[in-house]
Amino acid sequence: MAYTKANGNGRVFPVPAAVPGRFASEYSEVQTSRLHISLPLPSVLKNPFDVVDGPPSFTAGNPEEIAKLFPNLFGQPSAMLMPGDSSERLDKGLRIGVVLSGGQAPGGHNVISGIFDFLQRRTKGKSKLYGFRGGPIGIMKCKYVELTEDFIYPYRNQGGFDMICSGRDKIETPEQFKQAEETVRKLDLDGLVVIGGDDSNTNACLLAQNFRAKNMKTRVIGCPKTIDGDLKCKEVPASFGFDTACKLYAEMIGNVMKDARSTGKYYHFVRLMGRAASHITLECALETHPNIAIIGEEVAANKQTLKSVTGYITDIICKRSELGYNYGVILIPEGLIDFIPEVQQLIAELNEILAQDVVDKEGLWKKKLRRQSHELFEFLPEAIQEQLLLERDPHGNVQVAKIETENMLIQMVENELNERKQEYKYNGQFRGQSHFFGYEGRCGLPSNFDANYCYALGFAAGALLQSGKTGLISSVGNLAAPVEEWTVGGTALTSLMDVERRHGKFKPVIKKALVELEGAPFKKFASLRDDWALMNRYLSPGPVQFVGPTANMINQTLLLELGAQA
């Protein structure tokens, strides 16, 4: 269906021919059906509101250092939108810039749509919205596009970040901060919205501090984005994109489970995104009930070794074999080996040795490894050993990220099973099948939850900027309730911060929210996993639905966390 046919009300949006290929001139039926829908808003955003300050804020740690790093922002209160009338008083327009930072997450386009619609409704068309192209580099190099109704419309409720694209650059050096100042001065910006993860929001806070210290009028508001789900706190109960990505992965996992049970002869090892935290693996486990799910945070807390993780998996495979099941589904977070201290130690030693020595064929070099590392190296499958020795990054370092954890585990489990077979402890058939579900999830059509949540986040960012706030992260709460009852406000970014010591200096960081072993989602998982391991409680969530009775479900992690809070 042609794009211009998509707009049911007869209005034709021109395809910007000047940017060939940057966006599609054609839409699928489902994409088209999503373009049209009108999104629900929290009721506080539908009516006049006041922005009310809360009490002074704290920090996640090291308040003295945070106070030094953010002298103009430290301790500032969070803000909350309440029914009122002050918001209607503003008669001048706002000039706002927006940037997408880091990896894609479903819903990013709706944050921008939300900012745009807020400005349209609340500043009577007198405002301007600029989109910086290709991430923070667009700010530094002043590469931008004016975001008009015609420009934004084709991206409403669509996945991807292709409206203005994203990038992974950071604004770090004094020179780069200067470039950012020049850009916001040139565009005469009242506000800047940074849509990104923990690093990008830290960066947003540094920009806010910098602009304020220089008495510039530009305010900065962050928005919580990451499919990994590791940017959250009490006031920001979820990062957007997590819901859609998990639903997409869970659909695929559910299908693989059906396949496993139907054929009865494969163990599917599924690697899922999430390098620093295992929220995706945990959520997918809660949605699909796999036989095994490895949670990195638990592995770290229990100081598990690669051998013990392998042993845990192998034990379950043996027990299942006794029950007659020579198949199963196992979920693994891609960051698993980063959670295992002994692997980190081995990598460090390897980097040291490989930088100085030749790897002799006789293996004499291995004597330089400490005993534990040597044992671990010998425990690794041959292909992984080779990979560690041969594939190096430009700095000569071992490329840990390139290790396909699921294939490594399959090989280790297979070795272990063979040993047990020799000892007559196992008599089954094992065939491993590996999967990596990654890119497919980052750019899906946003679920209703992500579409609505992002739209509200965009409105909130607009409202905070309109009321002159800076250094806050857009915060929408009460998410288990109907959209009308959602709360809207902003949380002091400094309150999420701690410092890390790097190169002799304190650097501000928003701590990644890891899976809490005392949290409700993990506890639910832990209470059920032994049953899932041996019985087959597979759930098949099916494809994301946009209409009908199943269209508005939210993810288990959020439901359980909110339930535990209530």
Add this chain to the structure above:
Amino acid sequence: MAYTKANGNGRVFPVPAAVPGRFASEYSEVQTSRLHISLPLPSVLKNPFDVVDGPPSFTAGNPEEIAKLFPNLFGQPSAMLMPGDSSERLDKGLRIGVVLSGGQAPGGHNVISGIFDFLQRRTKGKSKLYGFRGGPIGIMKCKYVELTEDFIYPYRNQGGFDMICSGRDKIETPEQFKQAEETVRKLDLDGLVVIGGDDSNTNACLLAQNFRAKNMKTRVIGCPKTIDGDLKCKEVPASFGFDTACKLYAEMIGNVMKDARSTGKYYHFVRLMGRAASHITLECALETHPNIAIIGEEVAANKQTLKSVTGYITDIICKRSELGYNYGVILIPEGLIDFIPEVQQLIAELNEILAQDVVDKEGLWKKKLRRQSHELFEFLPEAIQEQLLLERDPHGNVQVAKIETENMLIQMVENELNERKQEYKYNGQFRGQSHFFGYEGRCGLPSNFDANYCYALGFAAGALLQSGKTGLISSVGNLAAPVEEWTVGGTALTSLMDVERRHGKFKPVIKKALVELEGAPFKKFASLRDDWALMNRYLSPGPVQFVGPTANMINQTLLLELGAQA
């Protein structure tokens, strides 16, 4: 949600505890929503009908040999259901067996539901339906289960083949035919429904011939199943499962396209199922508009070499780079290298050499390769060379199926691009990213099309058996029209047959329906691909919808083929 809660009308279906783990006691919301729906039926099946014979049938080739192989079936007419009343006359019940054969395809459970519901409605509850467990081996070993309402209910409209599971065994030897005879005699079967692909339907026809030759009462009806889409003809316009599988793959491809465009730095090489035919790749191309899609049948027709396929891809990458696009999406059928004659030749020579000689490190063994094969071997990436030499199956043969075509092409394209860079013919950045979409698609929740189509195929099989037909394949036509207008009948299996000479004997085969280069789907693709290659016409089909305006779309291949016929 607990399974017993799923049934909205208050009836509780017991979970068969005697079969632990064989099916889920829990359902996702979407699964539950699918359990309840009532499926539409072609109007001819909703009212009394007659089964009317058509003219005598022909064969796909070699009628004399087919006549010898199927003396009791050869030339029998196809059958068509027409409004009438004879079907109501039968007053005795039927005893029918059903078997799932080969790889899973979404909709299999609905064929069984259709047979069951037909028997319930048309034989007043006097019939029995038996499901053979684990495929044809279940027939040979007489392993079966009686399929009751309670047993079937949890699988209605669900993916997978886990109701009775499937298998890849064949009934081939005289001994095995004898076992099958014993089983159908023991169960006193009036009919047997074989749900499977080309091989399984050939097997069904041999069983039909065998039973009839022995004056047994058991009739045999086939049903067209395969996600690969290569079992079809004029009377059987589609094999079930193709629609759902392609929609699932297309969803993922659409997401990857969004990702490619958003980041602008990866070439995604996506391998898709389909070893013997490239229908899946073609359909996914029509649904998503990739920059490149390789169709195996075209590669074979043009006698392309691996080098020319690589060159074709590399040329487009170079042209795109000149336009500023260093990203893209490329679809590849998993059977690609089977379509390339020179690769088959190399493999044959390698098998010969490796069986006799030692592979010396100096590479002297390579002198035994013919010149063309030698050149091809040297053209292959090192990793693939090693794989060919090292990984052998139990017979010592090279394992072609294990070659990851997408990774091989990435490496070859990269090599070619590096050469062009040296010659200053290319100045871009190339980063390949590989994907294999396979298992995820075989067991998805059936689309509305597959759910409805399979249900009608099951009803048709029941109706054909009731009217005493044998050796037919269940045929439902006019599929582009609303379900009410679908035609229902059966096609003589012998009419799909040809013979192949194997071990000095003629063996009957149903020829796989390959992608026709003169067919409407390929012609549409061919007319658009140059535009897709350079411009980015990506379509994102999104997740399969079960309700709403986009729920009843059928796939492009079927639409175009039916349109061309009309």
